[in-house]
Amino acid sequence: MAWFKKTKEQRIERKVKIPEGLWVKCENCKEIVYKKEIEKNLKVCPKCNYHFRISARERLHLITDEESFAEINAEMSSGDPLHFKDTHSYRDRVKESQKKTGLREAVISGEALIEGYPVVIAVMDFAFMGGSMGSVVGEKLVKAAELAIEKKIPLITVASSGGARMQEGIFSLMQMVRSSAAIGRLKDAGILYLSILSDPTFGGVTASFAMLGDIIIAEPKSLIGFAGPRVIEQTIKQQLPENFQRAEFLLEHGMIDMVVDRKDLRETLAKIIGHLSAAQQQPQGP
DSSP, X not given: OOSSOOOOOOXXXXXXXXXXXXXXXXXTTOOEEXXXXXXXXXXXXXXXXXXXXXXXXXXXXXXXXXXOXXXXXXXOOOOOTTOOBSSSBHHHHHHXXXXXXXXXXXXXXXXXXXXXXXXXXXEXXXXXXXXXXOHHHHHHHHHHHHHHHHHTOOEEEEEEXXXXXXXXXXXXXXXXXXXXXXXXXXXXXXXXXXXXEEEEEOHHHHTTGGGOOSEEEEOTTOBBOSSOHHHHHHHHXXXXXXXXXXXXXXXXXXXXXXXXXXXXXXXXXXXXXXXXXXXXXXXXXO
């Protein structure tokens, strides 16, 4: 008989809880990256230089001089001309996007300074119904161009959009013509127009004002086109080239003028304005 009896050790399993939201998966290289590291790097992947999508207000903070932005037409908001409804009504979708983003529409426009140079700027936000261009977006772009003509200062647009807003039908498609005509008037007046393309820029936005810039700049690896790659492949029954519709591919084939990292964008814009602005502006500020 054994004097001592061995008992099985009870193993206590301890699960380590990792707080949600600490890590982000890069959409380009698929690496898992510490979220704070990405935010410190202006929301650019440190592994592959992929530029994550950012909000319109974040974009304005990065591009414009501190506290120089003054919004115009802030009160404008979409109506419901077609009384459109799918699984939800169009009005409800607009209200949902307004609540989610804190914006009234998919574009913010106003006057600002970029390293002292006065500009009119309009920035789209993909988080608001995919940055889709409805009547209000088109109207705000037209008014921004008209203000640039009135003030004789450059116009800058930042596109981030899936295209036209289907819930407004023909009213949305008309904004392609209206925004393009406004850019035409801007050019007739000899005013500089700079177009910045971010990920993604597609559909009616690409087919109108976004590709009409005197200089067209894109962020690295941005997806830019009219129809999506899968739609094109299914239509032409051919495999598309590698990195087709990426910013670097478009630059190589002469569709855009520059690919600029986010951290260099403000300085690049200031240099271009200083060299090319028809008004021969001098920087403002203290």
